[in-house]
Amino acid sequence: MAHPVSPLAPKTYPELPTIRGVRFATAEAGIKYKNRTDVLLVGFDEGTAVAGVLTRSKCSSAAVDWCRAHLPSGTARALVVNSGNANAFTGMKGRKSVERTAELAASALGCKPDEVFLASTGVIGEPLDANKFEGVLEDMASRFTEAPWMEPARAIMTTDTFPKLAEAEVDLDGQVVKIAGIAKGSGMIAPDMATMLSFVFTDAPISAKALQALLTRHVATSFNAVTVDSDTSTSDTLLAFATGKADGIEPIESLDDPRAESFGAALHDVLFDLALQVVRDGEGATKQVAITVDGAVDDASAARIAKSIANSPLVKTAIAGEDANWGRVVMAVGKAGEPADRDLLAIRFGDLLVAEKGERAAGYDEAATSAYMKNQELTLGVSLHLGNGEATVYTCDLTHGYITINGDYRS
Amino acid sequence: MAHPVSPLAPKTYPELPTIRGVRFATAEAGIKYKNRTDVLLVGFDEGTAVAGVLTRSKCSSAAVDWCRAHLPSGTARALVVNSGNANAFTGMKGRKSVERTAELAASALGCKPDEVFLASTGVIGEPLDANKFEGVLEDMASRFTEAPWMEPARAIMTTDTFPKLAEAEVDLDGQVVKIAGIAKGSGMIAPDMATMLSFVFTDAPISAKALQALLTRHVATSFNAVTVDSDTSTSDTLLAFATGKADGIEPIESLDDPRAESFGAALHDVLFDLALQVVRDGEGATKQVAITVDGAVDDASAARIAKSIANSPLVKTAIAGEDANWGRVVMAVGKAGEPADRDLLAIRFGDLLVAEKGERAAGYDEAATSAYMKNQELTLGVSLHLGNGEATVYTCDLTHGYITINGDYRS
Structure with a gap:
């Protein structure tokens, strides 16, 4: 069964060199x-x-x-x-x-x-x-x-x-x-x-x-x-x-x-x-998301928090719906089981600061954030302000396409 | 925004007693x-x-x-x-x-x-x-x-x-x-x-x-x-x-x-x-699934393996598609990070043995297993044959309904 080509597919393919041997x-x-x-x-x-x-x-x-x-x-x-x-x-x-x-x-x-x-x-x-x-x-x-x-x-x-x-x-x-x-x-x-x-x-x-x-x-x-x-x-x-x-x-x-x-x-x-x-080319993907976590107690902790966000179905469906639902990012940080202080936390969508010090950022601009979410390539930044650990994880959104592909792949 | 009532909703509701005080x-x-x-x-x-x-x-x-x-x-x-x-x-x-x-x-x-x-x-x-x-x-x-x-x-x-x-x-x-x-x-x-x-x-x-x-x-x-x-x-x-x-x-x-x-x-x-x-009443749920793991090294390990299966999007979409894709259960056991010996593993869908000793069960019956998957309430059993740890976790399937509900919940 053929599925539609990912909207994130490359426009052109590189011509790889021959490798002697x-x-x-x-x-x-x-x-x-x-x-x-x-x-x-x-x-x-x-x-x-x-x-x-x-x-x-x-x-x-x-x-x-x-x-x-x-x-x-x-x-x-x-x-x-x-x-x-x-x-x-x-x-x-x-x-x-x-x-x-x-x-x-x-x-x-x-x-x-x-x-x-x-x-x-x-x-x-x-x-x-x-x-x-x-x-x-x-x-x-x-x-x-x-x-x-x-x-x-x-x-x-x-x-x-x-x-x-x-x-x-x-x-x-x-x-x-x-x-x-x-x-x-x-x-x-x-x-x-x-x-x-x-x-x-x-x-x-x-x-x-x-x-x-x-x-x-x-x-x-x-x-x-x-x-x-x-x-x-x-x-x-x-x-x-x-x-x-x-x-x-x-x-x-x-x-x-x-x-x-x-x-x-x-x-x-x-x-x-x-x-x-x-x-x-993630199954059903329509957006590419880079999730950057800094200020964690160490790099491994930052990576686990970034993966918790990247694997959250609620974060991924919000991204699919172009909804700047940063509350779900808070949730995913909170459930990661890693050191985090809610009241020090800052969250950015692209360059837009949406939350800091445990609450919505003073200058939060819903219209600007919603406009940003329409991009095909997104960056989510989380700053924990606890240490120097940092990591970036890459993921895609979770869409109807994923359900369609995996509800009948084997049959 | 109202979503359709879950097909798993109770037919009648209990009349709860008054509680003095x-x-x-x-x-x-x-x-x-x-x-x-x-x-x-x-x-x-x-x-x-x-x-x-x-x-x-x-x-x-x-x-x-x-x-x-x-x-x-x-x-x-x-x-x-x-x-x-x-x-x-x-x-x-x-x-x-x-x-x-x-x-x-x-x-x-x-x-x-x-x-x-x-x-x-x-x-x-x-x-x-x-x-x-x-x-x-x-x-x-x-x-x-x-x-x-x-x-x-x-x-x-x-x-x-x-x-x-x-x-x-x-x-x-x-x-x-x-x-x-x-x-x-x-x-x-x-x-x-x-x-x-x-x-x-x-x-x-x-x-x-x-x-x-x-x-x-x-x-x-x-x-x-x-x-x-x-x-x-x-x-x-x-x-x-x-x-x-x-x-x-x-x-x-x-x-x-x-x-x-x-x-x-x-x-x-x-x-x-x-x-x-x-x-x-899980968002978009159409099936209830009980996942029972036994023979783990201890109860906590059994619970982690059961959760790994219950949280796997590929297992959950297969269940939504009524696909007896037990290979995805194998995957979820393998990724759990808990002690498991592939070559001792047995898997049951309901009473149907689908895999044992690291491969498809000798008497595997695709038609019977597919028929079982059409039930609204399913049981998946995994036997690890390592110890006496056991646990049961309850979950639902992952459907288009979940994506629809969560792609626009906040907006």
């Missing part, structure tokens, strides 16, 4: 969807480093378990992603399905199954028949290409209404290093310690250990700072692959290398861009 | 609503004990602050409740408004302001003009009555689509003691340590200390076991008043008195009945 193909394996691609196979040259961040759900999918087991090796030769079936809560069948998929990909590419990374997204609890990949993966390997990236971005979509792509370039040792990233995600989005499906590719020469450290650092302010509906997925997976094929650059072995900082900044740009696209 | 009146003070009662004044005979449980929101309303300050005295002569304005986040104005209201009520009834208890419900952040009560409370006191209870139940409603009443009788020393309770609540319902507005009246002779102990015990499995939308209010207030006017009964001074057990059971029946009515 990375080739891919997509195919229709008929896993759930008809007449659209639902499998992505990516091949990597030898020597590719891999790092990843995975869901901490207690009910993680079979593919997540596989990645968790194989990430410590730090090397990858292939990535297989299927949409339409999450292969989550599928027990021994799920584990066997994952093993079989890795074997088929390894055979198609001439590598070891342990060097194949996997991700699945779609319905939970439905066994995934890996035999559907038989022949398909081999055929895909025979028609590998380096572009365009639009194809892989489309093949991993489920309820997404637009493909998600981002890129960055960074200068290391006078040479240009490229980063290309894709993501999918629209509902069941509240990455608590990881993310939805996202894959980032770079030709930078960087060790798996350094890549992992950068990924872990920058996921906190990108994917872990977004929420659509507070529902953390069983399948959240962010993998980064570095082929090291950029010419004339000494490898980055650790974060002590000063170049790790600039590479990390570029990596962050890509992760943040993709995470924001996930929010902008 | 309790008289009341309602009035239209024009606080927000037009052409409907929005103030309730209740007067108590001397010697009435009071106990209460209040929201633990960090942004509690001025009325909640007032009650918290005066509950330790344990005695009450009056209760004033207004709907339409929560008098929350109204700063010094809110405190003055509360003081003024208590003074006006005390003057009307010839008691001390400290003996007046207060509750307000409605929009947050709007100053409440207590002068609107001037004359009104005096007039109300002049026309006090003992019945019918339907009037007070209606006067405290906001987005409620039906009034909420419950009663119980219990035999103490061969005499009948009566309990009458009313409540309001429909949205912003996730009482974490307290409840929405609810008031319970009894003629039982019981000390404030014993009444408080029973109230605290029984709120855990009644009001604290329901959630509509995960949004804990700034104004949650449960107050119980015991006039002691029942004849020929020795007072219950502490829980060591064996009669406290039977009185407590009757009190629980009233609290549970009212709490369930709040869920059944």
Whole structure:
């Protein structure tokens, strides 16, 4: 079932660069969807480093378990992603399905199954028949290409209404290093310690250990700072692959290398861009909302308060209705369970001060605030005046579209 | 703005008994609503004990602050409740408004302001003009009555689509003691340590200390076991008043008195009945859902997992769509942050086993499960097989009605 494209979809899509050492193909394996691609196979040259961040759900999918087991090796030769079936809560069948998929990909590419990374997204609890990949993966390997990236971005979509792509370039040792990233995600989005499906590719020469450290650092302010509906997925997976094929650059072995900082900044740009696209394609979303909390006792407390606001159905429906109902923001601060002093609290919608010191601001202007709420991109600011902790969380509104999409997704 | 009456509204309303020592009146003070009662004044005979449980929101309303300050005295002569304005986040104005209201009520009834208890419900952040009560409370006191209870139940409603009443009788020393309770609540319902507005009246002779102990015990499995939308209010207030006017009964001074057990059971029946009515009037609700978790490491862990399921928008929209999407229950267990072993998990919809040992149940019957989902009252059971902890939480589904009601409530 197709849903209308999000009004927050990008007007144009970036043309991602080819990444030396990375080739891919997509195919229709008929896993759930008809007449659209639902499998992505990516091949990597030898020597590719891999790092990843995975869901901490207690009910993680079979593919997540596989990645968790194989990430410590730090090397990858292939990535297989299927949409339409999450292969989550599928027990021994799920584990066997994952093993079989890795074997088929390894055979198609001439590598070891342990060097194949996997991700699945779609319905939970439905066994995934890996035999559907038989022949398909081999055929895909025979028609590998380096572009365009639009194809892989489309093949991993489920309820997404637009493909998600981002890129960055960074200068290391006078040479240009490229980063290309894709993501999918629209509902069941509240990455608590990881993310939805996202894959980032770079030709930078960087060790798996350094890549992992950068990924872990920058996921906190990108994917872990977004929420659509507070529902953390069983399948959240962010993998980064570095082929090291950029010419004339000494490898980055650790974060002590000063170049790790600039590479990390570029990596962050890509992760943040993709995470924001996930929010902008939030199921039923019509508005993007940045929620900034400052003056908390520490950053973690600020983040929990920001998430409490971002996940409040009453705040989200008020935003959908373009109602400057800042009383609901007060409620969400109050219920967060974090230190807060009502009588010090200030709240801003955009630059408009609506409340301070525990009551409506003296200069509160209902007309101006209501006019501000008509914007497609909104900022809510909360100042606690308790300490120096701050955090920003990104979310979307809660509309009839969300109910329509999720009242009949599986059936 | 009137919303359609909940399809889960009771077919008939109980006729609550008169409670000796309790008289009341309602009035239209024009606080927000037009052409409907929005103030309730209740007067108590001397010697009435009071106990209460209040929201633990960090942004509690001025009325909640007032009650918290005066509950330790344990005695009450009056209760004033207004709907339409929560008098929350109204700063010094809110405190003055509360003081003024208590003074006006005390003057009307010839008691001390400290003996007046207060509750307000409605929009947050709007100053409440207590002068609107001037004359009104005096007039109300002049026309006090003992019945019918339907009037007070209606006067405290906001987005409620039906009034909420419950009663119980219990035999103490061969005499009948009566309990009458009313409540309001429909949205912003996730009482974490307290409840929405609810008031319970009894003629039982019981000390404030014993009444408080029973109230605290029984709120855990009644009001604290329901959630509509995960949004804990700034104004949650449960107050119980015991006039002691029942004849020929020795007072219950502490829980060591064996009669406290039977009185407590009757009190629980009233609290549970009212709490369930709040869920059944959940904004936009079309189904009532009981979520039972057993086999958790302890009861608190079971309750947190049950709340995680009950508050998941994806679980709630699936129920609205009558979709037996148990994969979303798996997701909500996984995200709860509590001990759980995916491969031991079993899930039941009603008596139908849908998943066990980490995968779809062998005898899973999609047609039977889909047919079950068409019921108006559903039970979801999750067995963790880790320990003896168990809990049940009650919620409703998430529908277009919730979005409609909350997208334009304040405007």
